[in-house]
Amino acid sequence: MPLIRKPPVEAAGTPASAPDAAAVFAALARGTDDERWSAARAAADLPDSVPALEDALRRERSPVVREALFSALAHIATTQSVEAVLRFLRSDDAAVRTEASDSLLAMKDVVWPYVAPLLRDANADVRILACGLVRDMPSQVAVSLCCGVLDSEAEPNVCAAAVEVLAEVGESSALPALERCAKRFSDAPFLTFSIQMAVGRVRSQAPKPRA
Amino acid sequence: MLEFPALTQDEFRRLCEFLYRRTGMTFTEAKRYYVERRVIERMTTTESSSFETYFARLRTDLQGEVEQFVNAFTINETYFYREEHQLTCLTSELLAERLKVKRPGDSIRIWSVPCSTGEEPYSIAIWLLENWRHVDDYHIEIVGSDIDTDAIALARAGAYGNRALTRLPPQVVEKYFVANGADSWQILDDLRGSVSFTRVNIVERAETKPHGQFDVIFCRNVLIYFDDLSRRTAAENLFENLYPGGFICLGHTESMSRISPLFDVARFSDAIVYQRPAR
Numbered sequence: 001m002p003l004i005r006k007p008p009v010e011a012a013g014t015p016a017s018a019p020d021a022a023a024v025f026a027a028l029a030r031g032t033d034d035e036r037w038s039a040a041r042a043a044a045d046l047p048d049s050v051p052a053l054e055d056a057l058r059r060e061r062s063p064v065v066r067e068a069l070f071s072a073l074a075h076i077a078t079t080q081s082v083e084a085v086l087r088f089l090r091s092d093d094a095a096v097r098t099e100a101s102d103s104l105l106a107m108k109d110v111v112w113p114y115v116a117p118l119l120r121d122a123n124a125d126v127r128i129l130a131c132g133l134v135r136d137m138p139s140q141v142a143v144s145l146c147c148g149v150l151d152s153e154a155e156p157n158v159c160a161a162a163v164e165v166l167a168e169v170g171e172s173s174a175l176p177a178l179e180r181c182a183k184r185f186s187d188a189p190f191l192t193f194s195i196q197m198a199v200g201r202v203r204s205q206a207p208k209p210r211a
Numbered sequence: 212m213l214e215f216p217a218l219t220q221d222e223f224r225r226l227c228e229f230l231y232r233r234t235g236m237t238f239t240e241a242k243r244y245y246v247e248r249r250v251i252e253r254m255t256t257t258e259s260s261s262f263e264t265y266f267a268r269l270r271t272d273l274q275g276e277v278e279q280f281v282n283a284f285t286i287n288e289t290y291f292y293r294e295e296h297q298l299t300c301l302t303s304e305l306l307a308e309r310l311k312v313k314r315p316g317d318s319i320r321i322w323s324v325p326c327s328t329g330e331e332p333y334s335i336a337i338w339l340l341e342n343w344r345h346v347d348d349y350h351i352e353i354v355g356s357d358i359d360t361d362a363i364a365l366a367r368a369g370a371y372g373n374r375a376l377t378r379l380p381p382q383v384v385e386k387y388f389v390a391n392g393a394d395s396w397q398i399l400d401d402l403r404g405s406v407s408f409t410r411v412n413i414v415e416r417a418e419t420k421p422h423g424q425f426d427v428i429f430c431r432n433v434l435i436y437f438d439d440l441s442r443r444t445a446a447e448n449l450f451e452n453l454y455p456g457g458f459i460c461l462g463h464t465e466s467m468s469r470i471s472p473l474f475d476v477a478r479f480s481d482a483i484v485y486q487r488p489a490r
């Protein structure tokens with residue numbers, strides 16, 4: 001039979017040895033693509049690695065390594081790692097901004113205290129991404145934050161991002177804010193259309209007996 | 212079961228968007244009936260009076276509802292030659308691609324994870340022996356891994372009931388199994404001895420990395436259970452466990468595109484799979 005069997009892998013139950021921090025940081029700074037990727041993954045188990053990971057992200061040009069760096073920061077999930085990732089929400093590179101946003105989403109409730117200030121950020125791109133972070137928050141909080149955006153936001157694209165979240169969370173308490181926003185931006189057809197869709201969805205969710 | 216009307220267009224779309232974002236599962240309008248059946252099952256079980264009530268439960272993952280919902284889609288009896296189109300793709304396309312960087316006598320490594328009670332890795336072995344003309348030209352190593360050690364013990368034992376074998380042609384059953392009572396079949400020792408089984412948690416790099424690199428990984432219906440961070444970690448672990456140019460096969464509703472940008476989509480006539488970019 002041409003099938004072969006090798007000796008069993010000695011993996012399970014073997015305690016992982018802690019990575020050598022100095023070697024990891026050196027590889028992050030000067031390694032090949034593969035070495036940087038491996039170092040980024042190892043750094044996830046080193047809570048003190050946040051500054052090195054942030055430095056590495058500033059230099060990194062490989063999307064694959066960058067993904068591992070953002071994952072390591074998400075894995076660490078401390079206020080320090082949240083703040084490190086937040087700086088990349090302002091990147092000029094849209095791909096980096098999206099990767100940073102995904103990394104923040106993966107940190108779940110650790111990032112929630114930062115969301116309200118982000119929704120008031122001076123940079124509209126940051127405010128749009130912050131709307132995405134609202135999505136996984138408890139429904140009441142999410143609705144309240146998004147309605148706040150609809151009532152105060154000057155940039156229609158940010159409102160559209162908030163509308164998208166409300167279309168998913170969909171509680172009838174959001175209807176007045178959606179309607180006020182539609183009036184305020186009656187000259188922005190794409191937003192008016194998005195709001196109509198969201199209102200339709202929210203209304204279709206009104207509890208109705210199905211038994 | 213209570214009688215529920217069909218989901219509205221908005222409800223269906225909203226549910227599908229949530230499932231894609233939360234689990235990476237994708238459903239089109241063509242799958243509406245399939246989705247609706249599961250939603251109605253879960254609404255009945257959870258005594259939800261409306262889709263609104265049920266969707267709120269799902270969104271907030273009340274009492275682990277996401278896992279229960281995913282279970283409604285994926286818990287099927289595991290059996291030999293399940294998702295046969297992927298096995299066809301393995302021999303007609305994936306291995307042909309891998310042979311471009313192999314020489315006769317080289318190893319070809321295939322990983323089935325999670326392998327549950329072993330039907331998938333044994334299916335791969337049988338499929339290759341029956342359907343791949345190059346089977347004698349390479350050393351083929353098949354590894355089955357699972358987090359559940361009880362499942363692994365059953366996989367190693369290699370005894371299966373009639374139902375697990377229903378998709379296998381009778382001549383294949385006769386060739387690779389020995390009847391062991393009225394409703395039990397024992398897989399031949401030669402075949403049993405050619406597949407290795409290990410325990411692994413695919414979210415733990417310390418456990419995945421020692422398995423080395425593979426040409427093809429079958430990883431069906433497990434990533435959908437994980438939260439964002441675990442899914443990212445698992446995807447990175449699996450990426451590391453693939454040779455450059457190697458392939459990963461997911462379940463038919465799963466999409467790696469939502470999970471990780473690391474892989475390229477590889478579309479073949481029998482299946483859509485994901486590929487670690489070749490250097």
